[in-house]
Amino acid sequence: MSKERSEVGSINSQNEQEKPVEEKPKEAQPSGDEKMKQVLRQLFQDKQDLKKMLENEINEHKSDVNRIMEERDSIQAEYKKLAELLANQQPVSSGSTQQQNTEDLKNQINDLNGQIRALKIQLNDANLNQQVLQKQVDQYKLTVTGLEEDLTKADSDKYQLAVTKTRVSQLEDELRQKTRQIKELETAAKWNNHELQKLKGQLTQAGARSQILGMEVGQTVSVAPRNSMLPSAARNTFKEIEQREPENENEITVFIQEIPSKIRTLEDERNSLNRQLSEFKRKFSKVKAQSTAKANELSPEKMEETIKILVFKNEKKKEIIENLKSIAERQHAAILKLKAESGKK
Numbered sequence: 001m002s003k004e005r006s007e008v009g010s011i012n013s014q015n016e017q018e019k020p021v022e023e024k025p026k027e028a029q030p031s032g033d034e035k036m037k038q039v040l041r042q043l044f045q046d047k048q049d050l051k052k053m054l055e056n057e058i059n060e061h062k063s064d065v066n067r068i069m070e071e072r073d074s075i076q077a078e079y080k081k082l083a084e085l086l087a088n089q090q091p092v093s094s095g096s097t098q099q100q101n102t103e104d105l106k107n108q109i110n111d112l113n114g115q116i117r118a119l120k121i122q123l124n125d126a127n128l129n130q131q132v133l134q135k136q137v138d139q140y141k142l143t144v145t146g147l148e149e150d151l152t153k154a155d156s157d158k159y160q161l162a163v164t165k166t167r168v169s170q171l172e173d174e175l176r177q178k179t180r181q182i183k184e185l186e187t188a189a190k191w192n193n194h195e196l197q198k199l200k201g202q203l204t205q206a207g208a209r210s211q212i213l214g215m216e217v218g219q220t221v222s223v224a225p226r227n228s229m230l231p232s233a234a235r236n237t238f239k240e241i242e243q244r245e246p247e248n249e250n251e252i253t254v255f256i257q258e259i260p261s262k263i264r265t266l267e268d269e270r271n272s273l274n275r276q277l278s279e280f281k282r283k284f285s286k287v288k289a290q291s292t293a294k295a296n297e298l299s300p301e302k303m304e305e306t307i308k309i310l311v312f313k314n315e316k317k318k319e320i321i322e323n324l325k326s327i328a329e330r331q332h333a334a335i336l337k338l339k340a341e342s343g344k345k
Contacts, residue, residue: 037154044147047140054137061130065123072119079112161287168280175273182266189263 082105 037151040147040151040154044144044151047144047147051137051140051144054133054140058130058133058137061126061133065126065130068119068123068126072116072123075112075116075119079109079116082109082112157287161284164280164284164287168277168284171273171277171280175270175277178266178270178273182263182270185263185266 085105
């Protein structure tokens with residue numbers, strides 16, 4: 001009875017430990033990862049407690065089996081003694097009492113044989129129950145190992161999630177920087193086009209002004225006098241402008257032609273960054289979905305249902321153990337009674 005009270009107390013303590021698991025969502029609202037880790041830790045602790053209980057039951061079964069085997073050996077020894085006693089007794093012609101004793105001894109031997117057979121059956125049942133309990137202990141050990149791996153994987157996923165978030169933030173910053181550079185280049189291209197048009201206008205005006213140094217053909221052919229109104233420095237300047245005009249136009253044209261290629265290069269970089277950002281967001285969503293799925297798989301409702309099933313199985317096992325104990329006690333009392341009767345005779 002004391003063992004029953006201790007086992008019931010352990011079950012009640014388990015139920016009391018389960019209650020905070022149900023009330024946790026009502027508290028300070030932890031994050032999804034922390035909630036999943038708390039649930040895994042609680043389930044891991046419950047499995048450890050259940051494993052200890054099963055190991056204790058196996059040890060009790062072993063002690064019961066040893067006790068039953070000792071009782072069987074003692075019964076067999078008593079059986080041998082009674083058989084020897086019966087064989088050594090001399091037949092008495094006039095002794096009805098001796099015949100009655102012989103019949104009683106035969107009945108006792110038959111009863112002992114029946115008890116031995118019953119004890120053998122009980123011993124086999126106890127061995128089978130011990131094997132079943134050992135298999136359950138092994139299964140719970142595998143479950144505990146799986147839960148430990150899940151805890152390790154949850155920590156790794158949490159670290160990978162933080163790394164992915166950091167990488168996504170870096171890519172977003174880089175994308176904003178590239179977009180700003182593209183806008184600056186577009187603004188520079190517009191300004192360069194405007195400046196190019198201004199330069200072209202200035203070149204056109206300079207070419208129009210340089211016509212005063214040309215020749216006129218009329219009724220008479222005449223050449224401008226050597227002493228012109230324009231100073232020599234001005235004439236040299238106009239000549240240099242006319243000579244460098246194609247070169248300046250080529251440089252401006254090359255610069256303008258390079259601007260679209262630079263813009264395309266920056267746009268390609270921006271598209272590549274967008275693709276990388278989309279890929280990291282997809283991975284982030286996948287990791288988050290896996291974390292949510294694990295949290296849903298290990299919901300408090302499912303844990304409570306599993307624990308109820310385990311408690312029910314433990315109660316059934318306790319009933320079987322109590323039945324075996326009561327049978328063993330009855331057999332022991334019968335053996336003591338037989339010993340007392342044989343001692344009186």
